[in-house]
Amino acid sequence: MFLLLSAALASPAQAADLSLPHERYQLDNGLTVILHHDDSLPQVVVDTWYDVGSQNEVAGRTGFAHLFEHLMFMGTTRLPGSGFDDLMEQSGGWNNAWTSEDATNYYDVGPSHILELLLWMEADRMEGLDGAMTQEKLDLQRDVVRNERRQSVEDAPYGEAWEALNGAMYPADHPYAHPVIGSHEDLQAATVEDVVAFFQKYYVPTNASLVVAGDFDPVAVKALIEQTLGTVPRPPDMVVGSVVPDPVDLPVTPMLELTDEVQLPATMLTWHSPKVLTSGDAAMDVVASILGEGRSSRLYSALLHEQGLVTEVQAYQMSQELGSLFQVFALATSPDDDLEAIEAAVQAELDRLAQDGPTEEELTRTRNQLELHFLRELEDLNSRAENLNRYLHLTGEADYVAQDLQRYRDLTPDDIKAAAAMLSTARRQTTRIYPAPDSEGGEDDAGDDTGAEGGAQ
Amino acid sequence: MSAAILIPTLLLACGPKAPPTPVVDSRPFDHRLDMPEPLAPREFQLPQAEEATLSNGLRVVLVENHEVPLVWVQVGLRAGAWTDPHDQPGLASVTMDMLNEGAAGKTAAQLSNAQRKLGSTVGSSAGLDSATVSASGLREKLPETLDLMVDVLRHPDFPADEWSLMQKKRIQTLKANREDPRSIGDRVWEKLGFGDGYAGHQTTEAAYQAMTVKDMKRWYEANVGAQNAVVLVGGDTTMAEIQPLLEARLADWGAAKRDLVRPTDVDEHVIQPEATTIYLVDKPGAAQSVLRVGRFVGKRTDADAPAFQLHNMAVGGMFTARINMNLREDKGWTYGAWSWVDSNYATDRWQVGTSVMTPATADAVSEILREVAEAGQGHRISQAELDNGRGYLLGTWPLGFENPGKLMSETEAMWLYDLPDDWITGAPDRLRAVSLGQAHTAWDTWVRDQPLAILVVGDAATVGEPLSALGLPIVKLDADGHPLQATLETPQ
Numbered sequence: 001m002f003l004l005l006s007a008a009l010a011s012p013a014q015a016a017d018l019s020l021p022h023e024r025y026q027l028d029n030g031l032t033v034i035l036h037h038d039d040s041l042p043q044v045v046v047d048t049w050y051d052v053g054s055q056n057e058v059a060g061r062t063g064f065a066h067l068f069e070h071l072m073f074m075g076t077t078r079l080p081g082s083g084f085d086d087l088m089e090q091s092g093g094w095n096n097a098w099t100s101e102d103a104t105n106y107y108d109v110g111p112s113h114i115l116e117l118l119l120w121m122e123a124d125r126m127e128g129l130d131g132a133m134t135q136e137k138l139d140l141q142r143d144v145v146r147n148e149r150r151q152s153v154e155d156a157p158y159g160e161a162w163e164a165l166n167g168a169m170y171p172a173d174h175p176y177a178h179p180v181i182g183s184h185e186d187l188q189a190a191t192v193e194d195v196v197a198f199f200q201k202y203y204v205p206t207n208a209s210l211v212v213a214g215d216f217d218p219v220a221v222k223a224l225i226e227q228t229l230g231t232v233p234r235p236p237d238m239v240v241g242s243v244v245p246d247p248v249d250l251p252v253t254p255m256l257e258l259t260d261e262v263q264l265p266a267t268m269l270t271w272h273s274p275k276v277l278t279s280g281d282a283a284m285d286v287v288a289s290i291l292g293e294g295r296s297s298r299l300y301s302a303l304l305h306e307q308g309l310v311t312e313v314q315a316y317q318m319s320q321e322l323g324s325l326f327q328v329f330a331l332a333t334s335p336d337d338d339l340e341a342i343e344a345a346v347q348a349e350l351d352r353l354a355q356d357g358p359t360e361e362e363l364t365r366t367r368n369q370l371e372l373h374f375l376r377e378l379e380d381l382n383s384r385a386e387n388l389n390r391y392l393h394l395t396g397e398a399d400y401v402a403q404d405l406q407r408y409r410d411l412t413p414d415d416i417k418a419a420a421a422m423l424s425t426a427r428r429q430t431t432r433i434y435p436a437p438d439s440e441g442g443e444d445d446a447g448d449d450t451g452a453e454g455g456a457q
Numbered sequence: 458m459s460a461a462i463l464i465p466t467l468l469l470a471c472g473p474k475a476p477p478t479p480v481v482d483s484r485p486f487d488h489r490l491d492m493p494e495p496l497a498p499r500e501f502q503l504p505q506a507e508e509a510t511l512s513n514g515l516r517v518v519l520v521e522n523h524e525v526p527l528v529w530v531q532v533g534l535r536a537g538a539w540t541d542p543h544d545q546p547g548l549a550s551v552t553m554d555m556l557n558e559g560a561a562g563k564t565a566a567q568l569s570n571a572q573r574k575l576g577s578t579v580g581s582s583a584g585l586d587s588a589t590v591s592a593s594g595l596r597e598k599l600p601e602t603l604d605l606m607v608d609v610l611r612h613p614d615f616p617a618d619e620w621s622l623m624q625k626k627r628i629q630t631l632k633a634n635r636e637d638p639r640s641i642g643d644r645v646w647e648k649l650g651f652g653d654g655y656a657g658h659q660t661t662e663a664a665y666q667a668m669t670v671k672d673m674k675r676w677y678e679a680n681v682g683a684q685n686a687v688v689l690v691g692g693d694t695t696m697a698e699i700q701p702l703l704e705a706r707l708a709d710w711g712a713a714k715r716d717l718v719r720p721t722d723v724d725e726h727v728i729q730p731e732a733t734t735i736y737l738v739d740k741p742g743a744a745q746s747v748l749r750v751g752r753f754v755g756k757r758t759d760a761d762a763p764a765f766q767l768h769n770m771a772v773g774g775m776f777t778a779r780i781n782m783n784l785r786e787d788k789g790w791t792y793g794a795w796s797w798v799d800s801n802y803a804t805d806r807w808q809v810g811t812s813v814m815t816p817a818t819a820d821a822v823s824e825i826l827r828e829v830a831e832a833g834q835g836h837r838i839s840q841a842e843l844d845n846g847r848g849y850l851l852g853t854w855p856l857g858f859e860n861p862g863k864l865m866s867e868t869e870a871m872w873l874y875d876l877p878d879d880w881i882t883g884a885p886d887r888l889r890a891v892s893l894g895q896a897h898t899a900w901d902t903w904v905r906d907q908p909l910a911i912l913v914v915g916d917a918a919t920v921g922e923p924l925s926a927l928g929l930p931i932v933k934l935d936a937d938g939h940p941l942q943a944t945l946e947t948p949q
Contacts, residue, residue, distance in 0.1 A: 041501070085776050090844065091852055109856060111856075120493050150745045154744040261636050296567075365570060372527075376525075378525060
């Protein structure tokens with residue numbers, strides 16, 4: 001059944017019936033449980049999603065949601081010290097966690113015979129982390145997180161630009177106005193009382209969902225979950241008061257010029273764009289791909305290949321719950337390049353796409369790449385578990401993969417044109433990064449007080 | 458139903474707290490209070506690799522996996538950076554990168570476009586020891602994907618205009634790497650290990666500037682050929698399907714010119730530290746210092762290697778290992794600290810690596826040295842620590858075989874490095890057989906009381922003095938690993 005090239009232009013047939021088979025139910029304490037059975041290997045994944053991220057942080061406590069994530073590994077009354085990681089590793093499991101603007105996700109991966117242990121440990125910390133919190137633990141993880149910040153922001157090339165981004169895009173009272181990693185000052189200000197209050201408000205069964213994926217007995221697993229996570233008390237009914245902020249469509253600081261320890265100037269152009277899974281979001285992904293993905297993309301061909309203006313150029317849509325950002329990042333070719341010329345060339349390509357729309361070929365190849373991307377997302381058990389939680393969180397449906405893919409299949413050339421037109425006419429934010437004049441000098445800007453807020457992890 | 462929740466809540470409030478080990482007393486097992494006992498592991502069947510030979514002798518290895526309709530194909534070549542001529546560091550890597558920049562009359566943009574239309578990806582690259590041309594895509598596009606891969610593998614055009622773009626990019630990347638503390642650390646660490654040979658033979662602006670597409674063609678003809686290759690296939694296909702497709706495209710693929718398939722002199726380049734010495738690269742203003750501490754040990758096939766591997770797990774090989782628990786979870790100086798063994802053609806190199814906050818630099822070096830020394834004497838690793846590392850490695854071992862990638866890459870490593878037939882299948886038993894005494898002996902043989910090289914990339918103005926106070930010789934290096942003049946400080 002090998003297809004000819006003409007047939008290859010159609011959507012791949014086998015990707016049509018993508019799905020994430022699962023069973024979903026709720027425990028009496030309010031915890032949502034999703035079971036995804038796959039016994040092809042003796043492994044299990046336990047993925048716990050808490051509906052809290054840096055958007056929930058209060059003024060003066062930036063970075064707290066992520067700091068809290070670190071504290072979840074610092075032991076409970078029943079399992080003190082590094083017991084969580086000790087038991088995990090000695091039984092052949094591994095774990096990690098991440099925090100974004102919108103959510104905090106913890107995942108444990110291990111051989112299937114330790115499933116009960118994994119559930120027990122997740123239940124243990126969901127129930128009793130606050131009882132064992134101490135100043136020492138907080139101080140220690142604060143130091144670890146501040147080192148994470150030094151590594152991922154301060155000593156990373158162009159890190160300063162990322163750090164400044166959120167503050168330049170969102171007004172100060174917007175939940176996205178600060179970076180997930182937070183400021184040194186706010187991290188330093190966090191107290192044990194903050195930790196306990198945050199835990200009691202957000203780390204409750206009613207604000208979480210649990211995916212158990214992999215090799216388990218579909219009947220016995222329910223009893224195990226009931227005996228472990230089912231015994232975590234239901235919190236008193238309360239509204240977690242998440243205020244949906246007004247949509248933002250203009251950058252707060254349209255132009256930022258920074259210096260950093262880099263060799264080449266770069267420009268970072270950012271626009272407000274449609275929220276994740278809302279109308280226009282999928283089209284922005286395709287615009288990003290047509291502009292910036294691969295050798296045949298428009299920005300690569302025009303700016304790098306034909307005009308020799310850049311050494312590197314990328315475009316991407318960063319989709320999020322309360323508002324997305326579309327971004328183009330371009331790296332100049334020499335220290336005294338004119339960034340304005342690069343910016344004008346990017347704008348010209350955007351205008352052209354807005355004017356003429358995509359070619360049939362561009363649309364086809366982008367769709368096919370996306371189909372592949374979806375298949376790859378479903379390859380690993382760990383990724384399937386996370387996607388079940390992510391879709392549940394975003395849409396209320398854990399298996400939303402077919403609908404998600406359908407958004408891209410339904411796109412017409414006019415949709416792409418409209419998305420490009422939106423970018424072409426909207427006010428963008430421009431951040432220019434220049435090499436620090438004295439990059440071999442003594443002390444300087446790796447310091448802790450960069451002033452502006454913003455950025456990524 | 459709320460009673461089911463209420464009763465445990467009362468127990469938590471006033472009942473006895475179970476210790477973090479399985480409870481052995483007369484009280485009935487309580488799922489909430491008592492830590493569960495692990496069940497017996499379920500039997501794990503390693504996926505089987507199937508072999509075939511094309512009519513020109515080219516070996517094909519297939520790992521089937523039908524979970525998603527994707528196929529991966531990878532042509533491994535015994536030709537990495539070790540083949541670079543002395544005055545042309547980077548030639549293997551550049552040549553392999555260039556394969557994808559124009560082939561069989563198609564431009565780079567056309568190649569990229571063709572792949573994207575299929576939803577496939579084709580890539581080519583070279584590492585230190587080997588080179589690869591790889592492709593992946595939907596099973597139903599397998600023939601077209603293979604056609605593109607074979608264009609890139611067998612009919613590269615080496616267009617000069619693409620080289621001039623890549624040349625600029627490579628030179629810029631090199632410059633950017635000189636600004637990035639972790640890149641500086643990686644480059645200088647190789648330099649300290651191998652001087653100007655093997656992994657220390659590093660790219661320069663001048664070499665890139667002098668390189669021409671003619672050099673690439675010469676390298677390609679010498680190194681890329683069927684007698685020097687293996688084909689690894691994984692995913693949603695069968696040998697009955699893939700073998701004829703490969704036969705049609707690769708059976709007439711000829712030999713490369715060069716006969717030497719692996720380097721013979723690598724260990725001549727190895728520089729074992731003669732005395733424990735600090736090498737310092739200045740990175741003014743750095744918020745963190747990049748640290749490496751280590752030495753060369755044995756070969757991965759040595760009898761002591763599994764015991765050393767397990768000993769390393771306890772010292773720094775996992776999150777709960779001594780060094781991370783000390784530097785991160787006790788002191789809070791770092792986001793993470795690890796130790797590991799690098800295996801390639803040379804003798805294995807063991808090292809600790811971390812980035813620590815600038816003010817803690819000298820203390821962190823001192824703590825690492827103390828952990829290394831005490832693991833040899835004073836605080837030897839215990840049976841429990843050995844078993845924890847073994848539990849981790851044995852438990853996580855099957856997880857890697859979820860998709861065909863790991864078995865493919867391990868099979869390639871066996872071919873490349875001539876590893877024994879039971880290299881993959883025997884791995885769990887080799888770990889199970891290690892005794893505590895053997896782990897101690899391996900550590901004593903390879904690391905205990907031996908000189909260590911210590912690399913620090915950090916703000917010399919701040920860290921220099923505290924490092925001097927450690928009483929070790931300090932050699933100052935530039936960002937390329939070359940000694941700066943008159944910098945040797947002898948300890949008092």
